Amino acid sequence: MKALIARLYPICRSITGPGVRETLGILREQIPLEIREVPSGTPVFDWVVPEEWVIRDAFVKDPSGARVIDFRAHNLSVVNYSRPFRGRLTLEELRPHLHAEEAHPDWIPYRTSYYQEAWGFCLPWNRLRAMGPGPYEVEIDAEVKPGSLTYGECLVPGESDEEVLVSAHTCHPSLANDNLSGIAVAVELIRGLMARKPRLSYRFLFIPGTIGSITWLALNEARLSRIRAGLVAVNLGDPGIMHYKKSRRGDAAVDRAAAHVLGARGDHRIEDFSPYGYDERQFCSPGIDLPVGCLSRTPYGRFPEYHTSADNLDLVREEALAASLETFRAIFAVLERDGVYLNLSPKGEPMLGKRGLYAALGGRSDTKDRQMAMLWVLNLSDGRHSLLDIAERAGLPFELVADVAETLQAHDLLAPAAGRVL
Amino acid sequence: MKALIARLYPICRSITGPGVRETLGILREQIPLEIREVPSGTPVFDWVVPEEWVIRDAFVKDPSGARVIDFRAHNLSVVNYSRPFRGRLTLEELRPHLHAEEAHPDWIPYRTSYYQEAWGFCLPWNRLRAMGPGPYEVEIDAEVKPGSLTYGECLVPGESDEEVLVSAHTCHPSLANDNLSGIAVAVELIRGLMARKPRLSYRFLFIPGTIGSITWLALNEARLSRIRAGLVAVNLGDPGIMHYKKSRRGDAAVDRAAAHVLGARGDHRIEDFSPYGYDERQFCSPGIDLPVGCLSRTPYGRFPEYHTSADNLDLVREEALAASLETFRAIFAVLERDGVYLNLSPKGEPMLGKRGLYAALGGRSDTKDRQMAMLWVLNLSDGRHSLLDIAERAGLPFELVADVAETLQAHDLLAPAAGRVL
Amino acid sequence: MKALIARLYPICRSITGPGVRETLGILREQIPLEIREVPSGTPVFDWVVPEEWVIRDAFVKDPSGARVIDFRAHNLSVVNYSRPFRGRLTLEELRPHLHAEEAHPDWIPYRTSYYQEAWGFCLPWNRLRAMGPGPYEVEIDAEVKPGSLTYGECLVPGESDEEVLVSAHTCHPSLANDNLSGIAVAVELIRGLMARKPRLSYRFLFIPGTIGSITWLALNEARLSRIRAGLVAVNLGDPGIMHYKKSRRGDAAVDRAAAHVLGARGDHRIEDFSPYGYDERQFCSPGIDLPVGCLSRTPYGRFPEYHTSADNLDLVREEALAASLETFRAIFAVLERDGVYLNLSPKGEPMLGKRGLYAALGGRSDTKDRQMAMLWVLNLSDGRHSLLDIAERAGLPFELVADVAETLQAHDLLAPAAGRVL
Structure with missing residues (x-):
């Protein structure tokens, strides 16, 4: 995964344009990715697909002709989606177009201006402080022109057409954790899922943030009811603890599965939905309201x-x-593996001993987890509790509960209840 | 407010009689108060409107003729609603009629005997200890006779005929916090509400405790369904923290509004309903069950x-x-201002930027409260959440949430859901 | 109770056989017990009533002819339900049939082998360590043969045919706390209930663990709907604190009653249902799901x-x-005593004073528990709260609440709501 991230890192992506296309082309070398182009001007809900941004070069040269700000040295140096500009400016005139953060004086901040026509540069605070009065030769060799919004989609079909959605945003330029890490993990997930046909179908989106998810939702509205769970994948490479931000529903299958899995994996944090963050904002808008949470290490803005x-x-x-x-x-x-089952011998406990499922010698108190899991599954498989419900109630790992459910099925003591998969 | 309290303080009020009439007469100088007289003997639910108590004088004179207990010096000196008495008694004979509290040896306690025919005096413990064996000349120049129960009512009409009830009791003699403070705050509230027509209508009651609220409820039963919220106003001048005692329902609009407002105002305490206290006992009796809580500083008996x-x-x-x-x-x-609204652009976020409602420059993490409030209102305005629900969920002040809801309405992004006001 | 336990202690009980019969015979001297015999081979749900186990003698003799293990010295010395055996074995050959616990080197452990054909002995770890290489003369003079499963049942009829079930297991040999204590308490409860006809009917079962409750349930399935509450009675003589394990339902009347009673009795512990333990496992199997909890001092395996x-x-x-x-x-x-009542004077408080139910002298803040109980009962008796609900909500003892409910009924202020008893 790190190698893929390293390969994608230098590319200057934005919400549209060649950087996204190049990125998706590299992904297609590894996974069967469908690349979609949605023409600029296409209305998508309350929005319109924007024009395409092409950036070739951008710099600020000091009176000696040296590039004190240079897009070629770091693509964060130009405000993403800057409109073209050329001129000769004093520092005073240039200053409103320069963005720097005093709190981190050696880092270049990342700024964008997609929907307001503007141009600008980002640079380390220490470099800004060292700049003389000028004048400076300033150029942004960019273009904003009709084209298309580019995104990638990959479906790993399963036995059921119920879908799990995984979404990673592709619009950030040279930023590694946010979100090349999400892209790399998604690619690896796809490879793993393709190795054997899963029960559920898995749909992966590689889309620009906000406008990408809105565009995809608008174009796929009729098919959204198939999505039974989803995760926005972001910030997955930093050393922080895992975070799960719940879907707007708060108790969707994915919310409960994520809480159970993280609960069994040490330090982590579960957070309630809020309408700010990544594309869960769009997937969880009130007219869409998909069961999509966000799985990350450190969330936005906290590192x-x-x-x-x-x-x-x-x-x-x-x-x-x-x-x-x-x-x-x-x-x-x-x-x-989750599902609702029915105990086929629900009156009293079934005699597990004659089936070889129960310790033969009685009287001891050291009942094993596996035996307890069996008793819990039998006791709660009344059509109202899923295996995950049972695992949570019993305080046992889901995997063990699912394993004994299989054993009990093999002995005709358990059968799936009718109803949809997820 | 303090001036009004000072003016009302010396008057000897009771549940009936001239003290209440004089008090309401003073209030009518400041607010448009309707004064009602309900004849003694009128049946009101399980009760009967009592006779009127008139007190002219009451004293206990020692053998030297000095008034060791004197109603004229402090109207708490006589047990409120004492029946008339005249006699010459030794201390031993008088003692069962004397009430004093050792715990507060310099204070006169307040005692009443409305419904049992009795007479008595209240005095400081230290004065009681100094009393010799007597004999004492004892007189209570009082009368209990047919008349009426007097109360005041003031309606501030609003756009809607849904009503908010505010009730203050008027039966206490020279006690300032309990409840001249409640009366004074109610008067000031009326003046403020009359300054501009409110959305809701506000009904204020100035009534004797228990029998007054029972009488008012019995006479107004047919109109109770208009009352959508209510507060008993009491003990509002002491230096203690604010207390809110919930209505019997526990989750009425007034309960949630009070909790939100107090929650934003520092140290306070929210308590569950209990069937003891002030007139919320009557408003929240099971056959009435109005959404009426009690707002006070320090509750009864705790100072x-x-x-x-x-x-x-x-x-x-x-x-x-x-x-x-x-x-x-x-x-x-x-x-x-509370209400349920509908997001008119519920699929994905509406594009706030093109309406000037969103920060233009992207990439920064310091999203402002106002912008968060907008996102929360849009996300939760699905017909199932009121603005107060949203404020609580978002952890934002109600006022900010209500303000952005107005802004969003002005931009045709939000509209009120159908249904009653409160 | 201790005397009964002492008398029953020496008997070698098992899930079937003469030990159980002898035990029930002794109980029948004290209570009107019906003794039932269910023939071996009778199918009961997923199980079959097992054959009868008769044990006459069992020993291990060392080369000198001394009984180093002796059933006659302690009936735990033989694995309960051991199949007959006779032979001459070295220690090495005998060892797999010997059970001892290093953790408690001077105690004989209790082991059973009901459903797997096996034989064995139990002995203190220290005695096992002292055993030489042998050879040993080994004999288990036992028989497993068609017969019946024996259990006892006692119904104390009440005014209503709604039943409370109490179940104690009778299958353990010389073990005093588990469960002769449960048997002794049950006998005493029956004697107390018979002294005056209760409102509810009480059914007591004295049954072997697991197979006994499964047998009883299978034979009485049609009558189970009468059981409105139940308690498994076990481990009631040790010095530990009281424990209540809730029924599978978790909020049944018996769960709430037990929690209230234990809550008023100092240190105790309430635990959620789990599908391991005593016969609540069977009573609470999903196809039976009776409201039966387990009341004990220290639960199984924790002493x-x-x-x-x-x-x-x-x-x-x-x-x-x-x-x-x-x-x-x-x-x-x-x-x-629990039940749902209706306040017959629900509009405002009824005038308690004229009925002598209220302190005559007003103004004091030291309202008594009894008066508060009355106000709570009146306020919450709206057909939706039982007396136990009210006691819990008011934080008052159930007994006080039930007492004032009787008083209020006597004054025609309260009447039972329609509906079933429990």
């Missing part, structure tokens, strides 16, 4: 490197990516 | 001066009265 | 003497038995 040049390859750790990947897989495993 | 001569003008502070008044007004403001 | 020879007469204290008995009676008292 100092967030939206600065310090969100670079050093911030992203292979072991953090691996742990994030494993967490996604464990959540998928719960979604894959 | 040492309670029901003694130390509940005097010194106990009541102008700044405490002002803070109480402001709390009532803030609760009214929530009741006035 | 060191559990299922060893140290669970003897010394462990059981008369004062612990008495306190357990009193707790059962208090729970019965709640079940007997």
Whole structure:
């Protein structure tokens, strides 16, 4: 995953334009990705698909001709989606177009101006302080022109057409944790799911933030009812603890699966839905209201490197990516295996001993987890409790509960209740 | 407010009689008060309107002829509603009719005997201890005779005929916090509401405790369904923290509004309903069950001066009265402005930027409260959440949430859901 | 109760056989017990009534002819339900059939092998360590043969045919707390209930664990709907604190009554249902789901003497038995007296004073519990709250609340709401 991130890192992405196309092209080398182009001007709900941004170069040269700000040195140096500009300005004239953060004086901040026509540069505070009165030669060699919004979509079909949605945003330029980490984990998930046909179908989106999810929702509205669970994948490489932000519903299957999985994995944090953050904002808007949460390590804005040049390859750790990947897989495993079952011998306990399912010698108090799991599954499989309900109630790992449910099925003591998969 | 309290303080009120009439007459100088007289003997639910109590004088003279207990010196000196008596008694004979509290040896306690025919005196413990064996000349120059129960009512009509009830009891003699403070705050609330027509109608009652509320309820039963919220106003001048005692329902609009307002105002206490206290006992009896809570500073019986001569003008502070008044007004403001709205652009977020409602420059994490309030209102305005629900969920002040709801309405992004006002 | 336990202690009981019959015969001397015999081979749900176990003698003799293990010295010495065996074995050959616990080297553990054909001995760890290489003369003079499963049943009829079930297991040999204590308390409860006809009917079962409750349930399935509450009675003589394990429903009348009673009795513990423990496992299986909890002092497996020879007469204290008995009676008292009532004067408070139910002298703040109980009962008797609900809400003892409800009924202020008793 780290290698993919390193390869994608230098590309200057935005919500539209060649950087996104190049990125998706690289992903398509690894997974069967469908790349979609939605023409500028297409109305999508309350929005319109924007024009395409092409950036070729951008710089601020000091009186000696040296590039004191240089897009080629770091693509965060230009305000993303800056309109073209050329001129000769004093520092005083240039200053309103310069963005720097005193709190992190050596880092370049990340700024965007998609929907307001503006131009600007970002630079370290220390470099700004060192700039003389000028005049400066300023150029942004960019274009905003009709084209299309580009996104990628990959469906891993399962036995059921009920879908799990995973969404990663692709609009950020050289920022590694946010969100090349999400892209890399998503690619690895797809590879794993393709290895054997899952029960559920899995749909992955690689889309620009906000306008991408709004566009996808608008174009796919009729098919949204298939989505039974979803996760926005973001910030998955930093060393922070795992965070899960619940869907707007708060008690959807994915919310409960994520809480169970994180609960079994040490330090973590579960947060309630709020209407700010990543594309869960759109998936959980009131007229859409999909059961989509957000799984991350450190959430937006809570790590100092967030939206600065310090969100670079050093911030992203292979072991953090691996742990994030494993967490996604464990959540998928719960979604894959959960279900409501019926005890077929519900009057009194069935005689487990004659089936070889119960310790033969009585009188001891050291009942094992496996035996307890069996008793719990039998006791609560009344059509009103899912295996995850049972695992939570019993305080046992979901995997053990799902395993004994299989054993009990094999002995004709348990059968799936009717109803949809998820 | 303190001036009004000072003017009312010397009057000897009871549940009936001239003291109440004089009190209401003074209030009518300041507000458009309707004064009602309900004849003695009128059946009201399980009760009967009592006779009128007139007290002219009461004293206990020692052998030297000095008034050791003197109604004229303090009207708490006589047990309120004492029946007439005249006699010459030794201390031993008189003792069962004397009430004093050792715990507060310099204060006169407040005692009543409305429904049992009795007479008595109240005096400081230290004065009781100094009394010799007598004999004493004892006289209570009082009368209990057919007349009427007197109460005041003031309606401030609003756009809607849904009503907010505010009730203050008027039966206490020279006790300042309990409840001249409640009367004074109610008068000030009326003046404020009359300044501009409110959305809701506000009905204020100035009634004797227990029998007054029972009488009013019995006479107005057919109109009770208009009352959508209510507050008993009592003990509003002492220096204690604000207390809100919930209505019997526990989750009425007034309960939630009071909790939200107090929650934003520092140290306070919310208590569950209990069937003891002030007239909320009657408003919340099971056959009436109005959504009426009780707003006070220190509740009954929890300040040492309670029901003694130390509940005097010194106990009541102008700044405490002002803070109480402001709390009532803030609760009214929530009741006035709360409502359920519908997001008119519920699929994805509406594009706030093109309406000038969103910060233009992206990438920063310091999203402002106002913008968060807008996102919360949009996200939860699905017909199932009121603005107060949203404020509570978002952890934002109601006022901010109500303000942005107005802004969103002005931009045609929000509209009131159908249904009653409160 | 201790005397009964002492008399029953030496008998070698099992799930079937003469030991149970002898035990029930002794109980029948004290209470009107019906003794039932269910033939071996009778199918009961997923089980079959097992054959009868008769044990006459069992020993291990060392080369000198001394009985180093001797059933006659302690009936735990043989694995309960051991199949017959006779042979001459070295220690090495015998070892797999010997059970001892290193953790408690001087105690004999209790082991059973009802459903797997096996034989074995139990002995103190220290005695096992002292055993030489042998050879040993080994004999288990036992028989497993068609017969019947024996249990006892006693119904104390009440005014209503709604039933409270109390179940004690009778299958344990010389173990005093588990469960002769339960048997002794049950006998005492029956004697108390027979002294005056209760409102509810009480059914007591004296049954072997697991197979006994399954047999009884299978034979009485049509009558189970009469059971409105139940308690498994076990471990009632040890010095530990009281424990109540809730029924599977979790909020049944018996769960709430037990929680209220224990809550008023100092240190105790309420636990959620789990599908392991005593016969509540069967009563609370999903196809039966009776409102049956388990009342004990220390639960199974949590006292060191559990299922060893140290669970003897010394462990059981008369004062612990008495306190357990009193707790059962208090729970019965709640079940007997609880109910939903209607306030017949629900508009405002009724005038309690004219009925002599209210303190005559007003103005004091020291309202008494009895008066508060009256106000609570009047306020919440709206057809939706039982007396127990009211006691819990008011924080008052159930007994006081039930007492004032009787007083209010006597004054025609309260009447029972329609509906079933429990």
